[in-house]
Amino acid sequence: MQAKSSAPSPAPKLVDDKQPAWAKSLDVRDSAWRTDLIARVAVLIGGVSAILFIAAIFIFIGTQGMEFMWNRLSLTELLFGERWDPTIENPTYGALPLIMGTAWITLVAMVVAVPLAFAAAVYVGEFAQGKQREWLKIGIEFLAAIPSVVWGVIGFLVMRPIIEDLFDLQVGLTVLNAGIILGLMAAPIIATIAEDALKAVPDSYREAAESLGATRWQVIWRVVLPHARPGLSAAVLLGVGRAFGETIAVLMASGHMLQVPSSIFDSAATLTATVAAELGEAAVGGDHYQVLFVLGLLLFLITFCINLIADRIVRGRRSTS
């Protein structure tokens, strides 16, 4: 292609019609050529599979709840109705308690996670060196590796009595409990992405500030953090996505009470936990079953938007620097 555009005169004839026999033998469609072609197609299918799966998730979840969503579900009731009672004779599907429960728990989780994660990112990225840095990163990786059901057990069996004693409550499975658990689960992800954002700030910026006499902290506060702000907000967004989508841990730690919580000491239920708790007992194809898929579609669309925005932010930063 390059040769063609750079040569205004007629392109030189590379392959002569009367080429010798040995040249022809180089360009045969032998078994290696066929393997190459098959591999190319197979690998392309693999590459496209991620797109196919995302599309399939959207289509399968959308169509399962479609019939009920169009015909018998009022969107205002779903979003603002205060009663979620799908198993009585005249079932009501008001998801406001679930939406508020999710919002409360995610908010508490972020209050717990963001300061811890940002401090850890700043320390690991800007202060720590050598072996100490490696060990801290391994520690953060370990925290991220603990399965969500184990976090649930910690909330259900360990944190519950502690919270009951500390705040003199009847039930320790509260927004606070679930928020702390989710905060600790989201913190390693936020910390890792935030550290990447700090690392992306060019060293020349730090050197310039230091040569002007700035202290380490002044460099971090005045130069590094402002420059890394888009990456840091992407980190928080992805943390929100993680906390928001967590299922089993929050089902176990939140008490799963279908009410709009009024303080962090109330039990609550989230969108994800409700789907997990009720899908098993809903009759396949029934209204209840379908409304759970509508909730699933809602969850999918919200996380999709969060991820898309976070991706935009990160990419935008990369292209400018």
Next chain:
Amino acid sequence: MTATQFQPSAMEGRAMSTQRLLRMGFLAVTLLLLIPTFLILGVLIFEGGPGLTWEFLTAKPRDNGASGGIATALVGTIWLTTTALVLALPLGVAAAIYLSEYARDNWLTRTINIAIVNLAGVPSIVHALFGVGAFVYFMQFGKSILAAGATLAVMTLPVVIVSTRESMQAVPQAFRDACWNMGATRWQTIWRIVLPNSGSGILTGLILVVCRAVGETAPIMFTGAVFLRQLYPDSVFDKCMALSLHLFNVSTQVKDVPAHIPFSVALLLVLVVLSMNSVAIYFRMKLRGTKKW
């Protein structure tokens, strides 16, 4: 000229001690974040360690899990994880090869990358709904190991793709150029040169898939894992028990469970996941130490 020691002024001295204080403060908060890991491990070992015996691992559960062991759950988890690996690894490695070796910077590549990011971010319960709709009913696998394994495979696909792609991109371009100049096809180059040199990335992907598949509960509880099953599975079309779901059940659903049982199962899960992670970290460090390109 005699070299005089540089003496900071009084104000700089104060600034220095503030610096030290700040540094210590940040270290303290970082450690505060890491303490829970050790606390959890400590609690689990203290409460569940004594119960994690060979009999517990090899006996079948009785009384809905309130007594006996976890043998069928353990075997079920191995079936599920293997199925997920068999499905996710080839597809993920193929996708990584495409993205690293063939893809140009065009709309298709950008769309694939966005799809990977989103696939990794979809809540696990949404994967469960997808598994129910697509594998259990549409493809008519029924509630089976195959359906649950496929759901786990879709969920862990991004992990395989990302770790394999990274290690393939770390193979220097000069290796490929040399191979092409010898007359090798693109595939021969990938098969003989690129893949062998990115084995560690594939292995890391494999380990991370195992970690995720072992720990996840929501995606399998409606697609193939069951509350109690005394039989070992015979084929991928059987249902099975799973460690993670069993842990959820014995801690919240079953009454009169001895206090140590949930902690023992949780300890087993955490030990499996952390040791697998340690192996992955070891490989990464060893690689960084030996390969200098």
